[in-house]
Every structure is written in structure tokens, then in C-alpha cells.
Amino acid sequence: MTGMHSGESAAGALPAPDGDVTIREATLGDLPGMARVHVDGWKTAYRGIVPDRILDPLTVEIDLASGFGRGLTEPRIGAVQYVAVTSSEEVLGYAFGGPNREPRPGLDGELEALYVMSSHRGRGFGTRLVGAVARFLLSTDRVGMIVWVLAENPYRRFYERLGGAPLGTRQGAPHRLGGGPLEEVGYGWADLRQLAGEPPNTPASRSV
Numbered sequence: 001m002t003g004m005h006s007g008e009s010a011a012g013a014l015p016a017p018d019g020d021v022t023i024r025e026a027t028l029g030d031l032p033g034m035a036r037v038h039v040d041g042w043k044t045a046y047r048g049i050v051p052d053r054i055l056d057p058l059t060v061e062i063d064l065a066s067g068f069g070r071g072l073t074e075p076r077i078g079a080v081q082y083v084a085v086t087s088s089e090e091v092l093g094y095a096f097g098g099p100n101r102e103p104r105p106g107l108d109g110e111l112e113a114l115y116v117m118s119s120h121r122g123r124g125f126g127t128r129l130v131g132a133v134a135r136f137l138l139s140t141d142r143v144g145m146i147v148w149v150l151a152e153n154p155y156r157r158f159y160e161r162l163g164g165a166p167l168g169t170r171q172g173a174p175h176r177l178g179g180g181p182l183e184e185v186g187y188g189w190a191d192l193r194q195l196a197g198e199p200p201n202t203p204a205s206r207s208v
């Protein structure tokens with residue numbers, strides 16, 4: 001596993017106290033911060049999986065120009081985007097959820113994306129973001145959830161830790177940033193209530 005609990009600090013800066021981190025719905029103003037987390041996620045989780053010629057030049061500007069954020073500017077019906085933010089509104093992570101894009105009996109919801117800044121992994125923010133998506137999906141009458149993750153991504157173990165049942169593999173579509181198609185593995189939760197609990201000692205969120 002790479003990156004887990006590594007995270008005390010990327011550049012020597014002190015991280016914000018974890019108690020100050022809130023999960024709330026994303027706004028357009030969060031887009032640059034979300035793209036920063038996305039680019040960091042690609043460069044740390046996909047090294048050795050996605051070619052260096054794609055990862056090395058990747059910047060927030062390229063990510064935004066190639067369509068990151070379309071989910072916010074052209075939202076899908078029934079979809080949601082959450083961010084984990086510090087009290088100074090720094091985006092540390094985000095999660096996208098919505099109806100399963102490939103409907104399956106019992107697995108009618110989908111976790112479409114989940115990223116936490118490499119400097120802040122292993123502190124429960126990923127779990128809190130998944131919980132927020134699960135509660136949203138439950139509120140829209142979904143009962144289950146699927147997620148697809150690159151088969152070679154070491155962070156897929158996170159979903160196993162959260163109780164996701166392996167569902168087999170598929171050949172993913174080529175990504176807008178390039179690379180692929182790459183094999184993906186699916187994980188499923190038949191009962192979203194498994195995931196919906198908020199861990200203890202976390203501040204009440206503003207909007208979740």
C-alpha cells in the first residue's frame with residue numbers, strides 16, 4: 001500500500017487540525033481546489049499504472065481545461081458532489097455520487113469518484129466522504145452502491161476495508177486525460193445503511 005498514513009505533511013506545513021474539517025456540498029468556487037486534489041491523486045495513486053508522459057505534465061489548469069468539473073457545471077440528475085474542507089475553505093478531498101450509470105439489480109447507486117489529498121490520507125476523511133454519499137443516496141431512495149476502481153490501484157483496499165464485496169472486473173473506458181483503457185474492479189454494498197454512519201467525534205456537518 002502506498003501513501004497511507006504518510007500524510008503528515010507534504011511540504012513541512014502543519015496540516016489543519018482534523019476536527020476543523022467539514023463535509024459539505026461542493027460549489028463552483030471549490031473547483032480549483034478539487035482539481036488540485038484530483039491531480040495530486042493521479043500523480044500519487046496512478047504512478048506506474050498510467051504512463052509518466054501523461055502524469056508528469058498534468059496540472060490543475062490542464063485538468064480544468066479538459067473537463068474536470070463538468071459534474072458541477074452540468075450536473076447529472078440525482079447526482080451529488082461533496083468536498084472535505086478546512087475552516088479556511090481549503091479542499092482536502094471530494095466525492096461524487098449518483099445513480100448507477102450501469103444499472104444492476106440492488107446496486108442502484110454509484111460512488112463515481114473519491115479522492116483525498118495525499119498529505120491528509122489515513123485520517124478518516126475518505127470514510128466521511130463515502131458516508132455523506134451513502135446518506136445522500138439513501139435520501140434519494142437508493143438502496144445499494146457500486147464503485148469501480150483501477151484493478152492495479154493499491155487504494156482499492158480502502159473499499160475492502162469498508163466492507164465492499166468484490167464484483168469482478170471490466171475494461172474501463174479510455175480516460176479524458178489519456179491512458180487506458182485499463183482494467184477496473186467493482187465493489188458493491190447491497191445495503192447503504194452499512195456506510196451511512198458518521199464516525200464518532202466528528203463535527204456536525206453544515207449540509208450533510
Ligand SMILES: CC(C)(COP(=O)(O)OP(=O)(O)OC[C@H]1O[C@@H](n2cnc3c(N)ncnc32)[C@H](O)[C@@H]1OP(=O)(O)O)[C@@H](O)C(=O)NCCC(=O)NCCS
Pocket residue numbers: 001002004041045112113114115116117120121122123124125126127128149150153154155156157158161162
Ligand atoms: C482511497 C482514499 C480516498 C481513502 O481516503 P482516506 O481518507 O485515506 O481513508 P480513511 O482514512 O477514511 O481510511 C479508512 C480505512 O481504510 C483503510 N485504508 C485506506 N487506504 C487503504 C489502503 N490503500 N490499503 C489498506 N487500507 C486502507 C484505513 O487504514 C482505514 O482503516 P482503519 O479504520 O482500520 O484505520 C485515499 O487514500 C485516496 O485519495 N487515494 C488515492 C485516490 C484513489 O485511489 N481513490 C480511489 C479510486 S477513485
